[in-house]
Amino acid sequence: MRLVVVGASLAGLRAVEAARRAGHTGEIVLVGAEEHLPYDRPPLSKAYLDADSDGEATVFRDEASFRDELDVDVRLGVAATGLDIEGRTLHLGEDSLDYDALVIATGASPRPFPGADELVGVAALRSLDDARTIRTALDQQQRIVVIGAGLIGSEVAAAARKRDLPITVVEAADLPLTRSIGPDAGLACAELHRAMGVDLRLGTGVDALESEDGRVTGVRLSDGQVLPADLVVAATGVLPSTAWLAGSGVTLHERDGGIVTDAALKAADGVWAAGDVLHTRLENWTAAASQGAAAAKHAIGEDPTDWDDVAFFWSDWYDRRIQMLGTADADEVRVIHPGDTGDDVARGFLALYRRGDHVVGALSIDRPRDIMKFRRRIADAGAWDEAVAFAVERVGLAS
Template sequence: MTVVVVVVGAGQAGVQVAASLREHGHAGRVVLVDTEEPLPYQRPPLSKTYLTDREPAEPTLRSAAFYAEHGIELRTGTRVRAVDVAAGVVTFGDGADLRWTDLVLATGSRPVPLAVPGTDLGGVLPLRTLADARRLRALLPSVRRVVVIGGGFIGLEVAGAALTSGAAVTVLEAAPRLLGRSVTATTAEVLLAHHRRWGIDVRVAAKATEIVGEHGKVRAVRTSDGDLLPAELVVVGIGITARDELAREAGLAVDDGIVVDAGLRTAHPHVYAIGDCARFPGPGVSTVRLESVQNATDQAEHVAQAIATGATAPYGAVPWFWSHQHGARLQMAGLTTGTDDTVVTGDPGKPAFSVYCFRGGALVGVESVNRPADHLKARKLLAEGRPVRRTEFGAGPGVTAGRLSREERS
C-alpha cells in the first residue's frame, strides 16, 4: 500500500508538519495543499514590519526549492472540497480524488466579520492574509486618518504601524479593556496608557455602529456613543474563528475548532488537527484553542513524530506568545484563564515588569513587558511542572500582589 500523508493548510502548522515528517524519516508521499496562490508564508510580520519597512522581505516560510528537495508535493491555489474519513479520501475542488493513509487538518482560522453597515466600502480591510497586508501597505502612505476596530494584538500592532506611517489613529474596543481575552487587567492598563502616550486615541467600551461612506469609499466611523470619527482607512480586527467546516462536514467533532485528544487525534485514529483550528486538552483547563506560531510549530512537530515513528506520548508543550507594540515587548508563558491571584515585579511605569499569575495557589502563567529574562525563567518553571508558590517572590520594592476581582478574572 502506498503511504500518503495529506496536509490540508500550508500555514505555519502545515508547512512545519510536512518538514518535520522528513526530518523524522518519513519516506512516503507528503502532499501539502492550500487555497492561497503564493508560496506559504508567515503571518506575524504582516501586522508589524511588513507594513512599515521601506522594502520588506517577502515573509515566505520556505523557498520553492525546499519543497522540491524534500519531496513535498506543494499544491497551492487548490481547494479541498470534501473529506471522506471512512474511505480515506480527499476530494479537490476540480473533482479529483486522492487516497491518504494519514490526514492532517491545519486549516487555520478566518477573521470574524464586523456586523455593521458599511463594511463593503472601499478602504475597509481585515488583516489576515498576505493579500490583505499588501493592500494595507499600499494604502497607508496616502491616508491621514485611520480607525482600527478591535483592541486585540492585531489591532494594536496595526495601530502602531499606522501611527509610524504618519496617520492619526483611533482604536475602538467594544470590551471594557484591551486584550480582555489574553492578558490580566494589570498588563492591559499599562498597555492602554502606553499607546495613549504615543498619541493613539484608544477608546474602550466603544463600539462601531456604522461605517459611513461617500462614492463607495469610507469616510467615517460612527460609534455607540454618537461620535463620528473621520477615516480614509478602517482596519477590522475583532477576532478570528476556526476554519473547521471541512471537519464538520466530514462528521468529525467540532466546537469552535476541531476537537482532538491529548495526542492531537480526532475520533479517527489517522486524522489529526493542529494549529489555530484545533481544540485540544490544555494545561489546567478542559480544552483550549490557541492562536500562536509556537503552538502551531510544536503541535506540528508532535504529529509528525507520531506519524513517522508511531510515538504515542500526549502533547504537553508550554504555550508562549509575544507581541511588539511601540517599544513595549510583551511576552507571555502559560495560560492565565481563571487566574485568581497575581504578583507583580518590576516597574509598570517604565514599562518593565512581569505579572505572575496563580490559580488555586499554583503558578499558571507569566506576562512580561520588556523583561525577557523573566519570560525565559517562566517558560522553564512551567515546563518543569514543579509547584511554584507566590511566597517565592517575597516582598519589598518592586513587588506588589493582590487578589483579583471577579471582573479582572473574566
C-alpha cells in the same frame, strides 16, 4: 503511505518537516489555499508595516527546498472543499486527493464584521494580501480606524504612530486584551497606547460602518459619533477555518466550530489536526509549530517526544516587547513589578498568574531575559509561592 497535509501554514510546514525528520519515506502532499508558499505571519503586523520594510514576506522555504530537500508535492491556490473520512479522500473543488493519513492545518480566518463584505476599504490582518492593503494605506497617510484593541489592532496602531500618523482604536471592552492577559496588564497596555498618542476609545461599541458608493467613509460608534475613515481595520478576532468540514464526521465544537481532538491531536480515523483550526487553539506561533510537528508524528505512528504545549506569544508595540507565557485563565494575578511611569510607561512590567497552588502564566513588558525563566516552571505546574519568591528576588518587591 501517503501523508496529506491540508493548510500551507506554519503548522502545516512543521508537519511535513517533522514527518521527514522522523523517517517517513512515503509520499507527502502539502495543499494550500493561498498562492503563496508558507510564510511567517507574525511580522505582517509588525516589521512588515514599517515604512523602511522591503515589502516582502519571510518565506520559510523556496520551491527548490520543498522539492529537493523534503521531496514534498506542494499544491498552492487549491482550497479544501470537503472530506470523506471513510473513503480517505480530500475534496479540492472538482478534484480529489486520496490519503492514508491526513493532517488538517487550515488555521483560522478573520471573524466576519457586519456590513464589511459589501464595502471597499475594510480590511482584516491575517494574510500577506491583507498586510499589503494596510501598508499601502499607511504609505498614503490615509485615515485609519481600528476596531479591536487586541494584539493585531494594537500592532497596527503602533505602526501608524511610528510613522507619526494619527490613529483611532475602538474597543468594546473596558481595557485592551482583558481576556488574554487580565485587567492589570490590560491597564498597563492602555496607558502605553495613550502615552504614545493613540486615540483609544474603550468601552465603546460600533453601530455601523458608514459608506458612499460602495466605499467605507467612516465608523459610527454606539454613542452616535462618526469617525471618518479611508480604511477600517477589523481586528475583532478569528474563527477556525472549518466550514469545509461540515458533515464530514470530524467533530466541530458547537461554539466556535473548531476541531475537537483527543490528547494526541486525533480528530477522526486517519485524521489529525493542529494549530489555530483547533477548538483548543492557543493562537500563537510556537503552539502552531509544536502541534503541527506532533500531529504529523502521530499520523505516521511516531511518538512526538518534543511536543511543547506551553503557550507563548509576543507583540511589538512602539519600542516595547510584550511577552506572555502560559495562560491568563487564573485565580489570581500578582503584579511583581508595575512598570515605570511617565515617558517609560509600562516598561519593566512583570506579572504572574496563579491557578490553585500553581503558576500557570507570566507576562512581561521589556523583560525578555526574565520572562523565559518561567517557562519550565509553568510547564511543570510549579509551586506558586516558589515562583513568586523567584520573581521578587530577580526584579524587586511585588506591588
